[in-house]
Each structure stands twice: as structure tokens, then as C-alpha cells.
Amino acid sequence: MKRYWVMLWSLWAMRLVRQPTVAVRVAGGWLRGQVARDGSHVRYTGIPYATYENRFQVFGGNPNHITLFGESAGSASVLHHFVSPMSKGMFQKAIMQSGSAISPWSLQFEPIKTAKLLANQMGYNLDDPYKLYELFKNKSITELLSTRVPRNYGDVVLSENIFVPCIEKNIPEADKFMPDSPYNLITKGTYNKVPVIIGHNNAEGYMFVGKENDTTIRNFNIFSSLPRDLKFASNLEKKQTADELRKLYFDEDDKDNDILAKLSKYEGDSGIVYPVTITAELLSTTMDYPVYMYKFCRDGWMNLLKLLFKFGEYPGATHADDLFYIFKFAVTLPQSFYEMKTIDRMSTMWTNFAKYGQPTPNITQLLPMKWYPLDMKEPQLLVIDKELSIEPLWNPSLRFWNETYTKYRRKS
Structure with missing residues (x-):
């Protein structure tokens, strides 16, 4: 229990660590800023960098040697760049x-219908997409973010992510x-092909179930979800599929x-x-190109x-727990002392991949085994825990x- 009191303190202490901000492009070039103390805005300061190349020279980078990184929705965004023709050549x-x-x-297959639902929640009955656009364009950020389209009865929290990219129609020019x-x-x-590290945590669903409440948990049913x-x-x-999933995840004969x-396993696997x-x-x-697949399992400090x-x-490790074993700010937390082996191991593999295109170019005391790309004849992933191991992909x-x-996959 003592371990979790230290972790609880760390959640509070994270507010004291200055968070990095992305560089933004303005008319004169690129700027980098600082987050305001209350977190309400970013104050951008410094000298604009006139060109894309100069920006990387100042920060010691190379515009022809870029690794795109994302977690959760950020990871989905990375894949959107993979498949977008507009992102060709942007990253390696x-x-x-x-x-x-x-x-x-x-991905939203029904963007107009979804926009209409949001307008209805605001008190408007509109069908014309141009009128919907004008409505939302003139609404404040507060109005847009505070208006919620209710999820369907029995569904899970991830179903509320409805304002996401959609397949675009042809628009002139x-x-x-x-x-x-x-x-x-x-x-x-037909996508931008580059080497990739991709993976997940072994208990992803804890976070999502943690966002549920007593009512949504009580109303949950597989058919609706x-x-x-x-x-x-x-x-x-649909009912036959739901019945099979109920046996897999909610077996009544299971002693647990x-x-x-059980719900966290279902939500984590499906989402x-x-x-x-x-x-x-x-x-x-x-x-x-190589695809390096991993599963992060570390249950630690x-x-x-x-x-x-x-x-x-x-x-196990829930959604986004892995981030605290990668980024530098984590070592400012006192309990990181107990996790330095895992932190060093992960940061080294991620850095090796960005530098050399291989997470384990050499066998070392820190990295005692080779992490091989997926081989579809016998696909295996790397298990990242207190020690490294491998297991089947499926x-x-x-x-x-x-x-x-x-x-039954919907494709259009």
C-alpha cells in the first residue's frame, strides 16, 4: 500500500514539472513556447526560424530523419499520416x-448524421451540411466542448469518441x-511505408472502465456495445456474435x-x-519495412x-502507463529510482529505433536479447516486463x- 501512496503523491507532483510544448508555425517561421502556470494557454516566445530546415538545425535535428511518435489517439493520428497522400515524405x-x-x-463513417446530433443537442434541427458548418463555426469553444451527444444505452465509454476523422468527398480545388x-x-x-514500432499494454481497459460510472456499468450489454x-x-x-463474446469475456462458470x-478486458481488447x-x-x-511489435506489461512504481x-x-499496465517509463520528466519522481532498469531499457530501444531503425542493434547487458521484426510465418511480439521475453502475436x-x-468489418 505504501507504494501507491507514493504514486498518488506523484500524480500531484507532476503539476510542478514544466511540460514541453510543440513548435508552431507562424508567418515568420517556427516558435516554441511555455505553458502558463494555470495551464490555460501557451505563451510563445523566442526568435522565429525562417525555414523548415533551419528549425531542425537549431534543435540539432535533421528534416530528412524524422520519427513520428504517438500514444493513444496520437497513435491513431500517426497511422492517419501513414495513409494520407498529403503526408508523403514527412517522416521516415x-x-x-x-x-x-x-x-x-x-474513424467516423457518418459525419453528417453525427453533426446533426450535436446540433440537436444545441437546440437546432438542421440537415444542410453548410448550415451545420456555419452553426459550429460561430459557436464558442466552451459551447462546442460542453455539448455532449449521449451514447447509446448499454454502450461503452470509447463509443463517445464520435468527432474524429472521416473519409472525405471530392471538393474542387x-x-x-x-x-x-x-x-x-x-x-x-497505397500508403506511406516506413519502419515502425507498434504495440499496446496488457491491461489497457482499466482506464476506460475507470471512466465509466455505476449506471453505465450496470446498463452495459455486449449486443449494444x-x-x-x-x-x-x-x-x-449480431446476437450470435454477442453470445460468443459473452462466453469469452464473461463466462458464468468462471470462478472470478x-x-x-472482465469488463476492462473486453473494453481493452475491442478498443x-x-x-x-x-x-x-x-x-x-x-x-x-520492418514492423516491431511489443506488449508492455510492467506493473511497477x-x-x-x-x-x-x-x-x-x-x-498489469493500463492505457498510457507506458509513457511514464519513457519520458525524461518521469525520473524527477522519487519512485523512478525503483524503475530505472525498465526506464533505461525502453528509452534506449526507442532511441535506437529513431537513430538506427533498429531497437536492439547490439546485444548488451541492458538489452540482453534481440527484438526481431514480425515474421508472418510465425508472428511473435516482444513482452516488456521486468525482464524481456517473446510470445505469439495472437x-x-x-x-x-x-x-x-x-x-463484418465496415469499410466504407
């Missing part, structure tokens, strides 16, 4: 952690960032009656683990998100999701 490597654009929450669904573009091989990127020919087929643990896994396989089979969402006594639950998506 990529790292995607716990997120994919091939997921039920990262306008480039299309997203000409087709990420799944279609990758399976066709099936991902929106599945399209069934009939309710009978912890509904939160993060399966989409990441199929993305890794699709990338590996449609390009010649730096699992701050798991604690924040009240799963501190549960095993397990029975993920295989069932794959069979389901093979039959």
Missing part, C-alpha cells in the same frame, strides 16, 4: 503506442487528407466474479489491443494512470475478434 520512421486508425473510435478508410488504403498498399465499425446482415448474426476486471494487433499484421504483410483510475491493486480472444471483423 514511426512509433505507435496503444492506438490505431483502424479502430472503432478513430481541395486536397483530401483521408481519401478512403485507413483499412482500405493499407490493404491496397459491439463496435460501430462492424456491420451485421441481421440482428440474429470481478466484473470490473485497443485488437485494432493495434491487426494493424501490425496488415503493415507487416503490405510493406517490406510508475503505473500512475492505473492508480489514477482506481485500479492500483490490479495487475491469442484466442484476439483470433475471435479477427474472425468477426473478417466477416
Whole structure:
């Protein structure tokens, strides 16, 4: 219990650490700034850098040697850049952690319908997309963010991510960032191909269940929560799929009656683990560049998100727990002393990949085994825990999701 009191203190102490800000482009070049003390805005200061190349020279970088990195929705954004023709040549490597654009929450198949629902919540009954655009354009940020489209009864929290990228129609004199669904573009091989690290954590769902409440947990049912990127020919087929998933995740004969643990496994697999896994396989089979797949399992002193969402006594690493084992600010927290081996190991592999295109170019005392790219003849991933190991890419639950998506995936 003492360990989690230290972690709780760390969540508060994180506010004291100055957070980095991205450089932004302005008319005169690029600026970097500082976050205001209350976190309300970014104050940009400094000398603009006149060109894209100069910006990287000042920061000691190379514009032709860029690794794009993202976690969660940021990881989905990285994959959006993979498939967008507008991002061609922008980056040479990529790292995607716990997120994919091939997921039920990262693509909107019905953008106009969704916009209408938001307008209805604001008291407007509009069908014309141009009128909807004018409405939202003139609303304040507060109005836009405080208006909520309720989720369907029985659905899960990730279903509320509805304002996300969509497949774009042809608009005269306008480039299309997203000409087709990420799944279609990758399976066709029409995307920006670069080496990639991609993976997930072993207990992703704790965070999402932590965002639920007693009512949504009580109302949850699998039939209503099936991902929106599945399209069934009939309710009978949908019910049969829901029944199979109930056996997999909520087996009544299972002696473990912890509904939160079971629900977190279901939400984590459907929202993060399966989409990441199929993305890794699709990338590996449609390009010649290496795909390094991992699963982060470390249950240690730096699992701050798991604690924040009240799963501190549960095993494993939840969504975004891995970030505290990578970034430099984490070592300012006192308990990082107990985790320096994992922190050094992960930061070294990630840095090696950015520098050399290989996370383990050499066997060392810190990295005692080679991390090989996926081999689709016998696909295995790297397990990152207190020690490193390997295991098969697919397990029975993920295989069932794959069979389901093979039959019912919505592609347009």
C-alpha cells in the first residue's frame, strides 16, 4: 500500500514539472513556447526560424530523419499520416503506442448524421451540411466542448469518441487528407511505408472502465456495445456474435466474479489491443519495412494512470502507463529510482529505433536479447516486463475478434 501512496503523491507532483510544448508555425517561421502556470494557454516566445530546415538545425535535428511518435489517439493520428497522400515524405520512421486508425473510435463513417446530433443537442434541427458548418463555426469553444451527444444505452465509454476523422468527398480545388478508410488504403498498399514500432499494454481497459460510472456499468450489454465499425446482415448474426463474446469475456462458470476486471478486458481488447494487433499484421504483410511489435506489461512504481483510475491493486499496465517509463520528466519522481532498469531499457530501444531503425542493434547487458521484426510465418511480439521475453502475436480472444471483423468489418 505504501507504494501507491507514493504514486498518488506523484500524480500531484507532476503539476510542478514544466511540460514541453510543440513548435508552431507562424508567418515568420517556427516558435516554441511555455505553458502558463494555470495551464490555460501557451505563451510563445523566442526568435522565429525562417525555414523548415533551419528549425531542425537549431534543435540539432535533421528534416530528412524524422520519427513520428504517438500514444493513444496520437497513435491513431500517426497511422492517419501513414495513409494520407498529403503526408508523403514527412517522416521516415514511426512509433505507435496503444492506438490505431483502424479502430472503432478513430474513424467516423457518418459525419453528417453525427453533426446533426450535436446540433440537436444545441437546440437546432438542421440537415444542410453548410448550415451545420456555419452553426459550429460561430459557436464558442466552451459551447462546442460542453455539448455532449449521449451514447447509446448499454454502450461503452470509447463509443463517445464520435468527432474524429472521416473519409472525405471530392471538393474542387481541395486536397483530401483521408481519401478512403485507413483499412482500405493499407490493404491496397497505397500508403506511406516506413519502419515502425507498434504495440499496446496488457491491461489497457482499466482506464476506460475507470471512466465509466455505476449506471453505465450496470446498463452495459455486449449486443449494444459491439463496435460501430462492424456491420451485421441481421440482428440474429449480431446476437450470435454477442453470445460468443459473452462466453469469452464473461463466462458464468468462471470462478472470478470481478466484473470490473472482465469488463476492462473486453473494453481493452475491442478498443485497443485488437485494432493495434491487426494493424501490425496488415503493415507487416503490405510493406517490406520492418514492423516491431511489443506488449508492455510492467506493473511497477510508475503505473500512475492505473492508480489514477482506481485500479492500483490490479495487475498489469493500463492505457498510457507506458509513457511514464519513457519520458525524461518521469525520473524527477522519487519512485523512478525503483524503475530505472525498465526506464533505461525502453528509452534506449526507442532511441535506437529513431537513430538506427533498429531497437536492439547490439546485444548488451541492458538489452540482453534481440527484438526481431514480425515474421508472418510465425508472428511473435516482444513482452516488456521486468525482464524481456517473446510470445505469439495472437491469442484466442484476439483470433475471435479477427474472425468477426473478417466477416463484418465496415469499410466504407
